[in-house]
Structures are given as structure tokens and as C-alpha cells.
Amino acid sequence: MTAHPGLGRPREFDLDVAARDAMNVFWDHGYEGTSLPDLIEGTGLSRGSLYKAFGDKKKLLLAALDLYMAEGLRATADLLSQPGTVKEAIRASLLRYAHLSSDEAGRRGCLVVAIAVEMAAHDPALAERAAQMFRRIQQLYVGAIVRGQANGEIAEGDEQVMARFLVCQIQGMRVLGKTGGLEADMVALVDSAMLMLERN
Amino acid sequence: MTAHPGLGRPREFDLDVAARDAMNVFWDHGYEGTSLPDLIEGTGLSRGSLYKAFGDKKKLLLAALDLYMAEGLRATADLLSQPGTVKEAIRASLLRYAHLSSDEAGRRGCLVVAIAVEMAAHDPALAERAAQMFRRIQQLYVGAIVRGQANGEIAEGDEQVMARFLVCQIQGMRVLGKTGGLEADMVALVDSAMLMLERN
């Protein structure tokens, strides 16, 4: 779907750009709340082009979701592999989520959370997609925690449970941020969660 | 609107029952995902009766939300005021949320979270309603934490931050539960969160 077969008129728009534009529309209005005219306006494409490129509305959401998840995972992975102590790296990644859960960004919320809350109960494929995202973030933190435990920075304990706990805290911040919280309050939540790594 | 003025034909259905029926519909399908026919089927009422009693779809959602929040707050308040140690009471209330975030109940999720995620960014009144719910749960936990600190059960520390932390953990569980988690995993999250009260 991505590579041009070489024959016939080539696509005049970028699939990734279109998916990203659609992502922003779904992000702001959810799935049911997004109409085809919304997507047309957001991408600047026509109905025909959109359907030819992505199939239908649901498949377009999946493409947008994959883009969103890949970028989110990359951002967290980058922060967790930063030089310095492991705890500093973990805190930095949590502070990013705190920032994303505050003020305007917080009000906008997280696309994965929005789709999980809106659609997971009715759409097993989307539920699995969201669960996969949560698991992957968890594994990123598992890696950091294991490193921290190895060098004595982080208390012993089930690394899966500790990582899952951080993921839970992150998703909680994203929900609380929907009603517009101050970043200072979110940072306090991060500091509370960091204590878990001290003593477990 | 609740009390019958005494003149004219009295209402043949119970407002609370109708609001509760509507609550279940919104709960399962969200706001945008709920159509008027859905509400008619769910309540067993007609369009005319529904609009005469509640005004419009949004006001019906508010009535349903108020019912949901009142019951949720009462359940948590009850568990927190149970005899025994304060920590046992807090744990019991968190275990209730863990149960509500597991398996089928988890997949169904929380109406307040659903509405907050779907509508808060676009509807300030609903955002405030959800924020109010989060604040009230937080204050319930503040009361318990202060009691626990007074008798030495719970570590010293900012009771508002500690309570907010628990609320954040609760909302996180409800998000994770949307993709269908095991209750044992949720209980492990509760135990992790309880550690916060030990040492802060």
C-alpha cells in the first residue's frame, strides 16, 4: 500500500501525512464524533482518495493509531535510554506524561486512552491494539527497572508489577488531565509514584 | 421537576428509574454513540415523554451522570467508614475499584471516565462535573488518610497529594481495565499503591 507499483498515476499526497492529519481529527473528536467531512477537511483530500488509500473510516483510524503509538513509544524509549541514572531517566519520562496531562495538552488527552475508552468494549481489534500499547510501554519500564535493580538504584521486587504500576499511574494522569489540571499537581503525582521504586 | 404540582395528570414513570435506564445506555455507548432511539428503547419511554421530562439529550446525560456519581461516592464513603483499621478500609475501597476494573466490569468501564475523555475538551460544564467527581473522591480519601495519620497507621505527608495519588491510580485502573485485565493484576496494583501510605 505504501510503495508505488510503478504503473499508473502515482499518489499525489503522502500517506503518512494524511494519516497524521486524520490522527489529529480523531484525537480531537473521537471516532464516533468524527464525520467523513471532518476527515476530508482535516486531510484536505476527497472522499474518493481517502477511501481508495485507506479502505474505510475504521482502517484510517487504525493507521492513525499506529502512527500515534509508534511516536509515543519512541519518545518514552528515548527518554528512558538517556544517559545518567536510571531513576532520573524514569522520572524524566514520567514528567513528560505529566506535562502531556496538564493544561491544554492535558485537556486534549491521549488518543489511545480515548479510543480504548470509547471503543474497546465493542471492538476487540481496537481493544487488542490499546492493550498492546500498554504492554509495550510496560516493557520499556521493565527494561529500565531491571537496569536500576542491577546497579542498586531501584529496590528489589517484581519488575513487571512495578512497571505496570507506572503505566497505571500514567493512564490515571491522562484521565485527570482531561478536566484541566496544573502541571505542578501532576508533578507531585510523579514524585509520589517514584517513591514506589525506592521501597517495594 | 421532581415533585408533582398536584394538578393535572401525574407522571406515569419514575424519573429516577428513567435516568438510571438512560445511564446504562450512555454507559455502554458513550454520548455520541447513543442515539435517541437507543434511549427510547433503553427507557421504554417515548420521545415526547423523554423530552418533556428531561429537556434534551444533554440534560438527560447530566441527570444520569448525577445518579452515577452519587452512587459511586456513596459506595466509596461506605467502605471508607467501615470499622477496622483505616488502612484496611482504604484497601477495601481500592479493591472495589480493582474489581470494577477487571474482566467484564472492567471492559464496561466507568461512565465518568468515558464522559470526561469523550466530552471534557469540548464541554466545560461536563468537564467541571467530572472534575467535581474526582475532587470529591479525593476528599473522601483525605478524610481517611487524616484519620490514619492521627492514629499512626499512615505515614506523615501531604494528605491532599496522597489522596490525589490514589484517585490517579483508580482512574488508571479503569483505563487499563477497558482492555480486559485480570483481577489479580489489578489487586497487585492496589498493593503497590498501598505502599505509598506506609512511607512517604
Place this chain on the structure above:
DNA sequence: TTTTTAAGGAACTGATTGGTTCCTAAATGG
């Protein structure tokens, strides 16, 4: 019984929904 009030239901509105199907224009490979 009469008057007053509102419940309940049916019919209808204009707008919009997601989705399909054309047709024309254009860019490629041969």
C-alpha cells in the same frame, strides 16, 4: 361533572451520516 393540566405517542422536519459509484484528468511504462 367540569375544568385543568400534562402524559404519551405518532408523524414529520431538515440536516447529516458513512459509504458507493461514477467520470474525468493525469502520470506512468512501453
Place this chain on the structure above:
DNA sequence: CCATTTAGGAACCAATCAGTTCCTTAAAAA
């Protein structure tokens, strides 16, 4: 230059949407 293939857009589809209006029916108060 020509044949092939697809992009892009316009017109159109049946279905459904939230919401309104009107009318009949029924219950209470006087």
C-alpha cells in the same frame, strides 16, 4: 505516442440523526 492504471472529485445513496409539533388520552382538582 499510446495504452494502462490510478488519482481526485462530484453526484448520489439509503439510513439515521436530534429535535419539534400536534393530537389524543387520562388523571387530578374543583
